[in-house]
Amino acid sequence: MRTDIVHPGADKLRYEIRRIVEVAKSVQALGTPIIWENIGDPVAKGEQVPEWIKEYVKNAASENASFGYSPTQGLDVARDYIRDERNLEDGINITSDDILFFNGLGDAISTLYGNLHPKARVIGPNPAYPTHSSAEAAHADSAHITYKLDPANGWKPDLEDLRTKIEANPDIAGILIINPDNPTGFVYPEETLREMVAIAKEHNLFMISDEIYSNLAYAGSGMKKLASVIGDVPGIAMRGISKEFPWPGARCGWVEFYNRDKDDSFDRYARSLLDSKMLEVCSTTLPQAVLPRVMGDSRYYPYLDDRVANYARKSAKAVEILSSIPELVIHPAQGAFYMTAVFAEGSLTDTQTLSVTPEAEAVINPHLADARPDQRFVYYLLASTGICIVPLSLGFNSDLNGFRFTLLESDEGKFEQIVSTIRDSIQTYLAS
Ligand SMILES: Cc1ncc(COP(=O)(O)O)c(C=O)c1O
DSSP: OOSOOSOTTGGGOOOHHHHHHHHHHHHHHTTOOOEEOSOOOTTTTTOOOOHHHHHHHHHHHTSGGGGSOOOTTOOHHHHHHHHHHHHHHHOOOOOGGGEEEESHHHHHHHHHHHTSOTTOEEEEEESOOHHHHHHHHHHHTSOOOEEEEEGGGTTEEOHHHHHHHHHHOTTEEEEEEESSOTTTOOOOOHHHHHHHHHHHHHTTOEEEEEOTTGGGBOTTSOOOOGGGTOTTSOEEEEEESTTTSSOGGGOOEEEEEEOGGGOHHHHHHHHHHHHHHHHTOOOOHHHHHHHHHHHTSTTHHHHHHHHHHHHHHHHHHHHHHHTTOTTEEEOOOSBTTEEEEEEOTTOOOSSOOOOOOHHHHHHHHHHHTTOOHHHHHHHHHHHHHOEEOEEHHHHTTOSSOEEEEESOOSOHHHHHHHHHHHHHHHHHHHHO
16 A cells, blocks of 8 residues: 555454454364353344334334434434433433434444544543443554452452542543443442542543443342433443343444533534434434334333343352352352453463364464463363353453353353353363
8 A cells, every 4th residue: 555544543443252253163163062152142142032022123114214314313202212211210301412323332432432532531441341442442542541340349440540540641531431341240339430420520521331231230239320420520321222122233322411511522522423423324213213112111121120130040150150269250240141250360371271172272272372361261161162252351451361251041051051161161271
């Protein structure tokens, strides 16, 4: 090329959750069935979308209007529904114009960071969901700045670490939380949320709360949405239907702006997101038409309660099985459908192995040379058992060694078997 066409931030884009699939497919080609524990798609893992939800989709698909563009911000019926729900549930006062639809939160995330001033940084949790951390790093062409979620403290954020980083770095303009969190399943206690909002207020920052799992918080988790604690601090909540309905293939998510009137720069930024969406015309119409019908149906929340109770049971089972390993730190999930286990420092070496066939060894070998310690374990587990999980360090931009697995396996007996195989493999690996 006459001039370099690669964006300086291109190397910052990495999504290990899907990358590992390439290696898994090569293992599969050798005849080992793969147990996909890497991707958070309930439908791919066999969850059945209820017939009554499918009926709403069929009905909406038979309406002519569903085939047209929607207004750039989103269909009025969808935005009005969300506005009313938010105002009623969380005692805030937003209008429909404070809501903007996207083609899934993946689209919203890249638009959010892509339109942020290149110098303005958003500090996020470590471990980090890679779509946020990669997009934020790419927008600034610099490593993502993180605060620590502490595995020794049930994954609670280290607020001292957060404060120190904010004070040391005047470019930080916003704080990101993911609540409930991916990959840890942690739910921020209300008091912690309030403290974080107070830190934002003290330093004149805005908050971003990714709440794609907010309706999948477990009973007793104390889940609070940002809207209920935000007070007069500028904030953005991100929501979607990918995990809830679940309908990830709909590519439908939205952002809610809070307190646009409190800060001119925040208001201008919010308008720039709308302008950016306007250039794309709009987001997908059909799921927006379906949204208020499904969420407004009296069967919706009981349906979610059932699903959540099922995840909570599996989480408790996983803790029971994995906590027998002293070198592993694990906490029950409080929401969403992921759990993260962390290896104690120094427990992994670069000589540990599991028994694998020479053919499988040949598949993983090229990836082991510069692999992180947890990545090495994950590749050996994949090659020897077919279980595909995600290494914490590389997959979630973390300085911790560990792995994330999902609670999505719908057959509870099979789930127990998978987690037991992971436990047995860890024991063998650590002892090798
Ligand atoms: C925390 C979080 N945010 C956003 C997304 C993206 O969701 P969507 O399907 O709406 O793009 C995911 C998907 O796994 C997620 O875990």
